[in-house]
Amino acid sequence: MNASALLLVGTGLLGALPLIRGGGPLSWRLGIAGGVALCCAAAWSLPAEALTSPLVAQLVGQAPLVVARAALAAGALLIVRLTRRRERRALVMATAATLLLSWAWQLGLVALAATYAVTTVRARRLPGAAPLAHTALVAAVCIAGACWLALHPGPPPPPRADREVALHWEARGNPWRAWPAARAWAEREPGSEEAAALLERLDRRLAPHEVRR
């Protein structure tokens, strides 16, 4: 199951709940929470390589995707903030979040953009609508957060020692991957009883026809 998609649905529904419940300050706070969570989900749903490649390549290659998803998240937030006819808007938003979560995410973007455009135009005529600058500020924060989450490459993992690699793969139940590292460890530390014991364990686990020394 696609966990990021699940999170998207969850947050979409989370955003919809306060509208259905009846709005008020609670809905505003939940709306922010939902929007931020949507941004995190959007960043999370990017392919893993997008998070580890260099920043410049990210900006060139992934920018449209990141911006589109961040805009989607911000759009969801704006809809939560601006809507008046709550149930219908909530339904549209949740449906759009649903469409977002897979191959149809572009459709979700279109749906949200259209809803947002209509809602914004209508909201100007509604008493008590949020100031546009205020909402835009929150949206900008969300977009910036999503971009940071998506683009931040994170520290490179430190190179792991043979011992660590061998024990890792043994613990995961893969003696084939553990064996080369264990052998390298045993060759570097000939007197190591731990390495010898590990090699012996791995040899026992490997099939008789593939004993490797």
Add this chain to the structure above:
Amino acid sequence: MSVRAPIAWWVAAAALAVLVVMHLAYLGGDGLLYIAHGRFMLAHGEVPAIDPFSEMSIRDPLILHMVLPMLGFAWLEQHIGLPGLVLLSALVGVLVLVVLLLPARRSLVATLAGAVLLALVVLADKEMFGVRGQIFAYLLFAAWLAVCVSVLHGKRPFLPIVVLLPTLWANTHPSFLVAVALPLLFAGALWLEPARDRRAARALIALSLVAVLASFLSPYGPRLIVDVVQLLFDDTTQRISHMRSPPVTLPWLALLAGLCAVPALRALGGPARHRRLHILLALAWIAMTLISRRYAAYAAAWSIWLLADALRNVPLTERAGRAIVVGTGLAFVACFPAVPAMRDLDRALPVEATTVLETVRTPPRLLNEFGWGGYLMYRFGEERTVFIDGRNNLFRNGVFDDYLAMTFAAPSLDPLLDLYGINTVLWTSGWDLDVALAKRPAWRLLYRDDKAVIYVRR
């Protein structure tokens, strides 16, 4: 109105039966995997403690998620043969569709719309209507949904049924988590309703707890539910096609999701009682369907409930009734050309190539395709092990990732073939690995037909 609802219901049910029997039925590696496990259990009189079919799988204690269908399919295969088992499974598939359509039986429109939804389910997820535990899970879901709805309406369900259904489900398919989640979803959605409509929430939570406890009644006790939750969130599960967001090439699913949204939209203007619950559950099921097509039947089932509830007393003019009947008939006719011919049961399986593997003494450590693992287990039994098969979570030890790298003939192909000591490869003709091995002097082509190739290391 010249067409009465019960008659329409029977006509729609019959049309669905024709649709499923036309599929007659899907037999893939996973169904054969069930039979291989069932044979083991019948032969040894116990569940396997450690996986006996692949030496690459993780060596943790094996927890089978489908003990009852495994035993049942193996027993039936022994007594009525594989074609008989396939036919029987297709008939169970028909029963599933009929049961899912039952709530709509009092409304002509709901019946016809429900039949279209279920036809789309079959088209979008046809593999599930073959020899698989999923069909029994659908049946149990229909019954459990009825229990949840009755509790929602303040009725007290028959306790033995409440215990029996999740117990059977837990021993049938890992989707029994739905039995736990569904009442909780109902209870959660009730929170959105006015206080006077929330009385059933406690009973629904109790229903969920009963489902958890009932799932302990399996050979594995509480470990089963822990293992299934791990399976659900396992990295390998998220990477197999059935549990990923479906591709664009599945128009049936997109259409199904869209149609399922119609009753939810209709509920917006419906009676106030449980309206929010109806909408939210419909959206949740549609979302799940878009995550994985395995939830399509659940979304359709809920939409049929909504349709039946909303359209119970909607009068129709005779002209509208005829238009609906004709439209539904045309929709069914349009569906049939899209149904692939499934009468040739083993058309996708490497039957001849496996016979070659059995008769020619090829060196050990066979690399096989993921989808064929179950078939090889069925053919080899305990005589020979496979590299990988449909039980993806057993290969979370890195073997699944390495298998994928080899599948696409990644640059790491040669080191991986050496690392795992692979000496024989059974693969699909024309796929990347076939092309890559054909160019390598270290590998010799032993056999080729239009489905499969066999390479052995020189």
